[in-house]
Amino acid sequence: MLKSIVQGIVFLFGGWLKKRNFYLTSSLEYLERKRTIDKNYLDYIRLSSLELISHEINFKKVKGNVAELGVYKGKFARYINQYFPDRTLYLFDTFLGFDERDKISDVNHGFSEVGQDFSNTSVKKVLSLMPYPEKCKVVQGFFPDSAGAIDDIFAFVSIDTDLYEPVLKGLQFFFPKMVKGGYIFVHDFNNDGYKGARKGVEDFCSENNVGYVPIPDLGGSVVIVK
Numbered sequence: 001m002l003k004s005i006v007q008g009i010v011f012l013f014g015g016w017l018k019k020r021n022f023y024l025t026s027s028l029e030y031l032e033r034k035r036t037i038d039k040n041y042l043d044y045i046r047l048s049s050l051e052l053i054s055h056e057i058n059f060k061k062v063k064g065n066v067a068e069l070g071v072y073k074g075k076f077a078r079y080i081n082q083y084f085p086d087r088t089l090y091l092f093d094t095f096l097g098f099d100e101r102d103k104i105s106d107v108n109h110g111f112s113e114v115g116q117d118f119s120n121t122s123v124k125k126v127l128s129l130m131p132y133p134e135k136c137k138v139v140q141g142f143f144p145d146s147a148g149a150i151d152d153i154f155a156f157v158s159i160d161t162d163l164y165e166p167v168l169k170g171l172q173f174f175f176p177k178m179v180k181g182g183y184i185f186v187h188d189f190n191n192d193g194y195k196g197a198r199k200g201v202e203d204f205c206s207e208n209n210v211g212y213v214p215i216p217d218l219g220g221s222v223v224i225v226k
Ligand SMILES: C[S@@+](CC[C@H](N)C(=O)[O-])C[C@H]1O[C@@H](n2cnc3c(N)ncnc32)[C@H](O)[C@@H]1O
Pocket: 068, 069, 070, 071, 072, 073, 074, 075, 076, 077, 092, 093, 094, 095, 096, 097, 098, 099, 102, 118, 141, 142, 143, 144, 160, 161, 162, 163, 166
């Protein structure tokens, strides 16, 4: 019944929705395990991919902690915290927006115009969103300088810093610390507003002989598997 209604909607409005990059599609019809996906999060594919990957990591008991580099208000980090309740979640950000050095580099290379301002956040607000704030370690400051004292291994890392320098340096820092079976998400690989994100991934991956899988989420992320 529901299937016929959806098919009817696609038949009538499919073209209109597609033009706006909205798709009504089935997802994982044959998976019997119960999945918890917050329907209010604006990017179903990003969140659904995180849920699947967290299941792989947790089910296989892959060791390591988790991190996000580029947290802003913590809207994605809160789900990393939710799906990895027993692991330390490192939250790396200036919490003051982009650093001048990264901005200048991106603009000079013609990667982006760095129009967005991510300064309207605070550590307190971010922690208040987290389901398990006691598992969070805030690493405030300019990355990679801020990461000097971090000596840990990782099972999952999200890099969402938009610009070339922190994407490249994020991969250089985290990839060697990933355990076998660990995953890195890099946001904005297929975002033409932030071409430095793609270039950072391409430079790191070609230099280190690492593969990646682009996924069709809102920001055009890639997934790297160790
Ligand atoms: C697009 S926002 C992150 C959005 C967040 N991941 C989400 O999904 O809601 C990018 C963030 O990266 C941070 N950032 C960019 N370059 C950085 C650097 N070199 N060091 C620390 N933080 C950085 C900015 O401060 C900003 O908060």
